[in-house]
Amino acid sequence: MEEKSKDFLAGRLKDLATKAYHNSFLTHTDFLSVSELASVYRIFASEGVPANVHEYCGSKYVVYGGFEDAERAMVCFLPDYLDEESFLAAENAEPSVLKCIHITPVNNRFSDDLTHRDYLGSLMNLGIERDQIGDILTGEKEAYVFSTPEIGELICKELIRIRHTSVKCTMVNPSECEIRPAFEEISGSVASERTDAIVAFVYHLSRAEAQKLIESESVFIDGRTAYSGGYDLKAGSRVSVSGHGKFIYLGQSGTTRKGRCYVNVKLFV
Incomplete structure (x- = not known):
């Protein structure tokens, strides 16, 4: 959509x-x-x-x-x-605006190793619009899907197979979902808050390598393609780099004597 x-x-x-x-x-x-x-x-x-x-x-x-x-x-x-x-x-205490569905295989022994794409694809095949589903958090042999209440009921009734794996769906309280995206916070100094400088710092690249990623339209800021390495990132910006990963830019925490910026980043691992 x-x-x-x-x-x-x-x-x-x-x-x-x-x-x-x-x-x-x-x-x-x-x-x-x-x-x-x-x-x-x-x-x-x-x-x-x-x-x-x-x-x-x-x-x-x-x-x-x-x-x-x-x-x-x-x-x-x-x-x-x-x-x-x-x-x-x-x-x-009692979720009303969204629901959380726990998806597990009927038989662990005969289940596939399912990915985020597998879960999302099976949900889309039910005819569900993407704006009715929130995050899909995957773990070993399980996943949690956040959805609108009506769609949550549909998923629990209709989703019975993902790829070759028979699954069961159970409505649970969102607080029962213990899977979270893993990340580490990193900090260091950069010349500026330019996109190319931050990307180079996060992924240990040269500025030229970071710029090539941007020119090949492989860098996305808040879901939108970054067309210029000269754009200054704002605190809270979510950045994804094809083939490398994603991070949240947390902003500056100070400057060095030589005028470089101390920056903090939440890097998803």
């Missing part, structure tokens, strides 16, 4: 936030991709919403994907009787 346009997103966000504010009930988007979430933040910024103020059109909002650092997430607009802490506590 094509990603939502900025104009569509802007209208949808305003409509949901206004409904939450005036009618005092919780509203939310479907699952948004990394690039769509980046567009959401740009929309908020363009309308003068400070980055540290989680309020839009009078309604408080929370970006929620079922766990911290989820790549795909919903923007939830809260009624006046809820704040972020109470919303997260309520979702942890």
Whole structure:
């Protein structure tokens, strides 16, 4: 499915936030991709919403994907009787805006080694739209899928086989999912916050090698192709590099005497 346009997103966000504010009930988007979430933040910024103020059109909002650092997430607009802490506590106790499905083989002995692509492909074959599914976290012989409530029920009823493996699906509380993307935090000094400089630092490349990756359209920032190595990364930017991996740029923590930047990165391993 094509990603939502900025104009569509802007209208949808305003409509949901206004409904939450005036009618005092919780509203939310479907699952948004990394690039769509980046567009959401740009929309908020363009309308003068400070980055540290989680309020839009009078309604408080929370970006929620079922766990911290989820790549795909919903923007939830809260009624006046809820704040972020109470919303997260309520979702942890009795999930309402999303569901978590635990997928396991019927027989471990005769199961395939399934990948993220295998799980996603089987879900798409059920006719499910991508914006109805959040992150898919895979482990050894199991996976957890975050979805909208209606789609969660469908998955539990209809998903019985992935490749040659018979599977069973169980609805669980999101807090029961113990799989998380593995990462390590790294820090060091770079000449600047330019994309090519940060990519070279993270993956131990020369600036020329990093630039070649960018020129071959192998670098993506917040889900969008990076066409210039001269773009300065912003704290919170999610960067993926084909053939190398992905990381979240956490920002600067200071400068050296020679004017170089100390930077911090969360590198997924």
